[in-house]
Amino acid sequence: MNGEKAGKPHIHLIGIGGAGLSAIATVLYQWGYTVSGSDMQSSMMTDLLARLGIKVFIGHRAQNLRPEVDAVVVSSAIPADNPEWQEALRRGIPVFKRAEWLGKMMAGKTGIALAGTHGKTTTTALTAYLLQEAGQSPSYIIGGYVPQLKTNAAAGQGDAFVIEADEYDHTFLGFRPNIAAVTTIEWDHPDIFPSPQALQADFEQFVAQVPPDGLVIGCGDDPVVRRVIRHARCRTVTYGLEAENDWQATGLRLNEDGGYNFTVLCRDETYRPALAGVEFGLAVPGRHNVRNALAGLIIAVERGIAPAQAADIIRRFQGVGRRFELKGEMHGVIVIDDYAHHPTEIRATLAAARDRFGDRPLWVVFQPHTFSRTAALLDEFAAAFAAADHVIVVDIFPSREVDEGRVHSRDIVTRMDHPDARYIGSLAEAASDLLERMTPPAVLLTLGAGDGYKVGEMVLKYLVSSEVMGPENEP
Known part of the structure; x- marks a missing residue:
């Protein structure tokens, strides 16, 4: 599935107002699919989708599933007894969980998937913003609204597909990205993962799904991330504030925007000369966002963006809605x-x-x-x-x-x-x-x-x- 697909199949999304499905709906619509969906209540996202031209139903009812619907995508939050889901099964319409559908959408693209218990939304947004501002026109799906992009998703013209890889409901296990980043790993979602070990096992499988010619990037300041990325079958790179990382942010000092300025050290001699003398700065606050910026920077240079250009773009990044x-x-x-x-x-x-x-x-x-x-x-x-x-x-x-x-x-x-x-x-x-x-x-x-x-x-x-x-x- 990609933007080249002929015709206009009709995809119906149950839970379309959520961060995950609203993004999918946006990209599908821009690819030329006919899109409809439903949610329990109206919101900023349902209003944005309606303004695009997508039919959004408020409330879940079997009649929302129009006769011409070809496939249904359901949010992780939707129970199996949902009337629209049940109507799709009655009519023999294929029903896909979010993970399955996202995997189909990434096919034929250079997948860049950003995962982690904390920081994945900001890191995904920054990565998409970096590639967009550098002229690479990525497709992207982000788990939050990005004011500078005026959306949480877009169908770009370039080869890259940047996606927030959510661990909830094992969603990211449906991906086979070319580049994967892991920001942090800490026990969360106990309704899905009964123990920290169960969560860690999912992350191990996620990084193992990156092909041998791919790249796994991990925050080396997190000891669990360091252990997990050993399960990768491809090249791995670590980043963080500590000296043992392959990429290290150093010389952190507060700037007038309330964020941090810093420089970057790199063990890889390929990038070291281009990083020399480059000053990085963030308008978004917090030492954790320095780490997030490092992950985005590594992806940018792997995509051929010069560190000096990346630094200029990172300095302009204003963050994500509902993140400080x-x-x-x-x-x-x-x-x-x-x-x-x-x-x-x-x-x-x-x-x-x-x-x-x-x-x-x-x-x-x-x-x-x-x-x-x-x-x-x-x-x-x-x-x-x-x-x-x-x-x-x-x-x-x-x-x-x-x-x-x-x-x-x-x-x-x-x-x-x-x-x-x-x-x-x-x-x-x-x-x-x-x-x-x-x-x-x-x-x-x-x-x-x-x-x-x-x-x-x-x-x-x-x-x-x-x-x-x-x-x-x-x-």
Whole structure:
């Protein structure tokens, strides 16, 4: 399957508003396929797809599956009893999981797959941006909206297909990329992987699927990644901040954008002369993003982009939606939203906030994501907020799960050794509490993969109509 395919088969996507399927829908539409889909609720992504010309149904119903549909693609979050899925089976229409379909889409392209428990979305976005700005016109599928690209996916004219390789539901095992990168490996998705060893086994299989003439790139600062990439059947390269890596970022220093400037050392004599004297800089904050930039840089030079040109493009990269995204600033309060929903991501995001904002009081609203993850990592969550001055934990966002009463957001708070941590269930009540207690100057950081970002939006909306913050202004 690729952009050369004749005719216009009709593909229907169930869960089309999600990050994964909305990207697939965009590329298919640009390749000339007829595309439709459904989702439980409208969103920014369903609105963008509708503006492209894709028919989007809100709600799942058997009648959404039009007679002319040739194939159905289902999101990992869709249960098998979904009425559209059942209707497809009744009519004999082929049904594909996301992994199967993505594998078909990559056929005939130079696949570049970026995987990892943390950092894969930003690294995929940066890689796509690098190749796009260097004139290589890649196709790409990213698990988040990239403002500079004005989309999360595109069908390019070049040979490269850059794709975020998601481990959830074993999705990335459907790929056979020419280049694979692994940013980090840490236990997550306990509803899919019952143990850290089960997750690691999937990553081992993923890197083993890269052909012998391919390349596996791994963050050597992560000991688990170092072990996993030994299972590759091709050339491997490590990167990171530590000296034993093949590519090392060194001389890190904060810049005026709140990110880091750095230089790069390389053991490979092929690239060493071109890297000499090249200064790299990032507008996105955090030492973790220096590592992410290194992965993108290695892919860029492997694709023939000069390090100096790559450095200029990396310096212009502004990041991904919901990844340390500035939502607004009003009356001395800066509101940032981040997708961090794992303890390691929370610590990295808080460290980045301290880098950028120094000692400015840091208020955090955290919305745990899924009951299974919260239960499995309860103590780790409780220990993740040391860099915050004030913490509010709201109710768990269930996503695809059902509350069985095993765990509650209060359980995180009761385990925390923190001077100001509290549980406030609803998003609206959390916003009210912030407006009552938070005084400028302050940074409000909303964390989580659900809809907790709405707290920041509520606070900003109120501040826009308010001249002074304080208890008398509680909504």
